[in-house]
Amino acid sequence: MCVLSRSLDARGSPERMALSGVHKDRGELRIHENLDELGTDLADYIAELSEASVKERGVFAIALSGGSLIGLMGKLCEAPYNKTVDWAKWYIFWADERGVAKTHADSNYKLAKDGLLSKVPIVPSHVHSINDSLSAEEAANDYEFVIRQLVRTRTISVSDISDSPKFDLILLGMGADGHVASLFPNHPVLDANNEWVTFITNSPKPPPERITFTLPVINSASNVAVVVAGEDKAEAVHLAIDDVGPDHPPLPARMVQPTKGKLVWFLDKLAASKLDSSQFSE
Ligand SMILES: O=C(O)[C@H](O)[C@@H](O)[C@H](O)[C@H](O)COP(=O)(O)O
Numbered sequence: 001m002c003v004l005s006r007s008l009d010a011r012g013s014p015e016r017m018a019l020s021g022v023h024k025d026r027g028e029l030r031i032h033e034n035l036d037e038l039g040t041d042l043a044d045y046i047a048e049l050s051e052a053s054v055k056e057r058g059v060f061a062i063a064l065s066g067g068s069l070i071g072l073m074g075k076l077c078e079a080p081y082n083k084t085v086d087w088a089k090w091y092i093f094w095a096d097e098r099g100v101a102k103t104h105a106d107s108n109y110k111l112a113k114d115g116l117l118s119k120v121p122i123v124p125s126h127v128h129s130i131n132d133s134l135s136a137e138e139a140a141n142d143y144e145f146v147i148r149q150l151v152r153t154r155t156i157s158v159s160d161i162s163d164s165p166k167f168d169l170i171l172l173g174m175g176a177d178g179h180v181a182s183l184f185p186n187h188p189v190l191d192a193n194n195e196w197v198t199f200i201t202n203s204p205k206p207p208p209e210r211i212t213f214t215l216p217v218i219n220s221a222s223n224v225a226v227v228v229a230g231e232d233k234a235e236a237v238h239l240a241i242d243d244v245g246p247d248h249p250p251l252p253a254r255m256v257q258p259t260k261g262k263l264v265w266f267l268d269k270l271a272a273s274k275l276d277s278s279q280f281s282e
Contacts, residue, residue, distance in 0.1 A: 019031040019032070019269075021280040021281065022280065022281055023241055023279055023280055024279060024280075024281065026240075026241045026254075026263070026265075027262070027263030027264055027265060028262070028263070028264045028265065029241070029264075029265045029267065029272070029275075029280065030045075030264060030265065030266050030267070031267045031268070031269055031272045032266070032267070032268050032269065033268075033269055034268065034269075035072065035229055035268055038072060038227075038229065038266055038267075038268050039072050039073070039074060039075045040075055041266065042072060042073060042075070042225070042227060042266050043073065043075035043076045043081050045225065045264065045266075046062075046073070046076060046169065046171075047076070047081050047084065047085050049168060049169050049223055050062075050085055050086065050089070050090065050168075051085075051086070053168040053169075053222075054086050054089045057154075057157065057168075058089065059089050059090075059091055059155055059168075060086075060089050060090050060091065060168050060169075061091045061093065061150075061155060061156045061157070061167050061168045061169075062090060062091070062092060062093070062167065062168060062169045062170075062171070063092075063093040063094060063095045063167050063169070063170040063171065063213065063221075064092065064093070064094055064095065064108070064112050064171055065094070065095045065096055065108065065171055065172050065173050065180070065181055066096065066097075066098065066108035066111055066173070067173040067175075068173060068227075068229065068230075069171055069172070069173040069227050070111050070112050070115040070116055071115060072227055072229065072266075073115075073116055073171075074115065074116070076116060076120065077116060077119040077120055082119070082120055085120070087120050087121045087122050087123075088121065088122075088123055090122055090123075090126060091126045091128065091150070091155055091156070092112070092117065092122065092126060092127045092128060092129075093128050093147070093156075093167065094108055094109065094112075094128075094129065094130055095170050095171070095172060095180075095181040095212065095213045095218065096108065096181035096182040096210060096211060096212040096213065097109065097129070097130040097132075097139075097210065097211045097212075098182075098207050098209070098210055099136050099139075099199075099201075099207055099208070099209025099210055099211070100132070100207055101132050102129065102132045106206075106207055107132070109129040109130070109132075128143075128146055128147075128150070130142075130143050130211050131143070136199035136200070136201060136209040136210065136211055137199050139199065139211050140195070140197045140198050140199040140211045140212075141197075143197045143211060144195060144196045144197040147165055147196055147197065148196075150165075151165050157222070159220040159259075159260075160260075161259060161260070162216070162220065164196065164216055164217055164220035165196060165217060165220065166220050166221060166222055166261075167217075167220075167221040167222065168221075168222050168223065169221065169222070169223045169224075169225065170213070170217075170218055170221040170223070170224045170225075171225050171227065172218070172224065172225070172226045172227070172253075172256065173226075173227055173228065174226055174227075174228045174233060174236060174237070174240065174253045175205060175233075175236070176232045176233050176235075176236055177204070177205075177236065177251075178236040178239060178240055178251025178252055178253045178254070179205070179251075179252050179253070180218070180226065180252050180253050180256060181212045181213055181218065182200060182203060182210035182211070182212035183212060183214075183215065183252040183255075184200075184203065184204055184205070184252065185249075185251055185252060186249070187200065187204075189212065189214075190215065190252060190255065192214040192215070193214065193215075193216055195214055196213065196214060196216075196217045197211060197212070197213060197214065197217070198211075198212060198214055199211050199212070200212070215252075215255055215256075218256055218258075219255075219256065219257055219258050219259050219261075220258070220259060220261070221258055221261050222258075222260075222261045222262070223258075223261055223262050223263075223264070224256055224258050224261060224262070224263050224264075225263075225264045225265075225266060226240075226253060226256060226263070226264075226265050226266070227266040228265070228266070228267050228268075228271045229267070229268040229270065229271050230268070230270055230271055231270040231271070231273065233270075233271045234270060234271055234272070234273045234274040235274055236251060236253065237265075237267060237271050237272060237274065237275060238274035238275055238276070239251050239254065240253035240254045241254075241265065241275060241279075242275060242276045242279055243276075243279060
């Protein structure tokens with residue numbers, strides 16, 4: 001990837017270097033040799049956004065997804081982040097949740113609780129999980145109601161160009177089919193524009209019932225990070241980032257285009273292996 005630059009990480013550590021670059025219209029790319037480096041860069045990035053947001057607004061409203069993302073965030077539970085991050089100011093949300101009990105192995109809440117939230121001093125009342133005792137439709141409505149209350153009190157900011165919530169950071173994984181959150185390719189859920197939170201009952205990836213942020217909410221965030229690792233994702237990364245022409249209907253990941261916010265891709269070199277480096281600049 002000759003056009004990408006090898007730069008110091010955010011803390012200037014010579015040991016932790018990433019290939020980084022900017023795609024002309026698909027955001028910033030941070031490509032890492034291995035998952036260890038990716039995890040360190042991701043932890044640095046989240047810690048910096050948290051610090052900036054707490055300084056500016058007094059709180060940090062962050063939305064998580066499921067999948068391998070949570071494991072890749074694991075370094076946040078370690079030094080120095082476990083001591084330096086202002087955890088008491090974090091408010092946690094989910095960009096999507098699966099229609100299972102919170103105690104179920106498939107629950108995104110359980111994944112984050114076990115892998116991250118139980119290991120750092122988050123205030124329990126700041127954890128806004130999706131209600132697992134309701135139907136998918138009711139849970140989506142209920143979650144939107146919760147978010148509306150928190151927008152009203154400005155725990156979550158509001159977009160200045162629509163009435164959408166403006167999360168400080170939304171973290172997304174991406175499936176090999178290009179889905180993000182529970183927004184799947186060719187699914188009518190991609191057209192949900194009037195709701196902040198919606199639901200599906202026929203997910204191609206089990207379990208079938210899911211609750212998800214809609215694209216307008218994702219694209220209203222101040223920051224969106226898409227975190228992708230593994231060779232099986234390389235084709236979807238290529239289709240989501242490179243200019244591939246009109247023959248390819250846009251993948252959901254390609255529809256992630258923050259209106260005013262910043263988009264950053266955290267990739268390992270396997271996931272980035274099919275990118276067209278001629279489309280990047282330093
Ligand atoms: O609940 C979910 O299934 C997700 O939130 C989903 O969008 C996930 O992030 C991707 O499928 C990537 O998952 P992997 O990183 O595990 O492939």
